[in-house]
Amino acid sequence: MRAVFLERESLDRGDLDLSGAEAAVDEIVYHNHTSADQVLERITGFEIVIANKVRVSRQDLEQARPKMIAVVATGVNNIDLDACQELGITVVNVRGYGTDSVAQHAIGLLLALATRLIDYHRDVQQGEWNRSAHFCLLDYPIVELAGKKLGVVGLGTLGGRTAELARALGMEVLSAQRPGGKPQPDRVPLDELLPQVDALTLHCPLTDDTRGLIGRRELAMMKPTAFIINTARGGLVDEEALVEALRQRRLGGAGFDVLTEEPPRSGNPLLDDDIPNLIVTPHSAWGSHEARQRICEQLAENIRGWRNGEPVRVVV
Known part of the structure; x- marks a missing residue:
């Protein structure tokens, strides 16, 4: 054989x-x-x-x-x-196989956005701390996640593990009603969930019901300080609309491990280097x-x- x-x-x-x-x-x-x-x-x-x-x-x-x-x-x-x-x-x-790896990555992206980790690291590398008049740099707003609300779309194995880690950080977790699914008493319709949450994490498959799930309309419902995390599938979020929201400061930040085309040989709007508080990783969340x-x-x-x-x- x-x-x-x-x-x-x-x-x-x-x-x-x-x-x-x-x-x-x-x-x-x-x-x-x-x-x-x-x-x-x-x-x-x-x-x-x-x-x-x-x-x-x-x-x-x-x-x-x-x-x-x-x-x-x-x-x-x-x-x-x-x-x-x-x-x-x-x-x-x-x-x-990758439940802990993906959940860890999703929370890692959220923590990096909330602490502005990438921005502070870059400023240190560029000598901003050396030139500071004070003992510290506080040029970017730092957000404590404790007490904040996390919305989970897709509370299966991956979403559930991510929710567990978020609760350990002191976050309150809300679960979105499954797109295209029957109403469930412990789930919140997406239109009701989006205005409430301080962060949104996606863990649902890409289907006819979920393609373009988060577009301009949905992004406009979210708090201007909210974060969005996608370690699920490219295509769940309108990437052009997301870039527009981030550049216009109508969203607090985004962390994406997936893109619509992978690898992005034709380019992608999320790969521009002037988008504020955006972290993109190369579909590596599963790869521990x-x-x-x-x-x-x-x-x-x-x-x-x-x-x-x-x-x-x-x-x-």
Whole structure:
């Protein structure tokens, strides 16, 4: 039983233990990166395909006919699932591996915005503290999060863990009604939640109901001092509208780990260097060593389960 890993570097930079997956098959062939036009050539002759974000099309599947696709991510929109179902190809994914890593990152972004960490660090590097007439610099407003309200959109595993960390900081947590979902007594409709919160954190998937969830209208409802955090998916927030709100000081700050296009080869309005109190990180919230090692362990479990006739984490 042979396996091919199409995008090893998207998961492992030489710091992970993949021995479990290697022991579950007779051979693994590794490729650090695979482009869409290389997929067919590289998966032909292999029973198991290990992929992350590269697109695996119906044409690739019909010609190569692998038996299993192991996705080392939760999202599987890059795999033609209809074709897999028709061809009898099992698709599995990994789940729940990055809860602490993502929640930590979301709170880290919020803390950095509230303390103006980036701005003060930059001023120190540029010698502003050396030239100060006083023992300290207080050029940017610092906000205590204790006693403030955090709105959570998507109170699942990730949103729930983020809410737990926020409560430890003394914040009050409000949960938004799930877009497109049935009303729930412990959830607040988004239009009612936005004017109340001092910070908003997004943890929902990108769907037809959530695309453009936070646009000009919604941003205008928020306090001019409020922060918005997005470690979920690009496309949940209108990026042009967000930049406009930040530049016009109609929002306190924003911390984003995701963009509409990743990597942003065509540019992105959030990448301009003159936007006040904006922090953008490169979709790295999930990427702690511990979280990535859990992916390796789940990958091994997925392969072993499938080979033993007891597949786990099955998508198709």
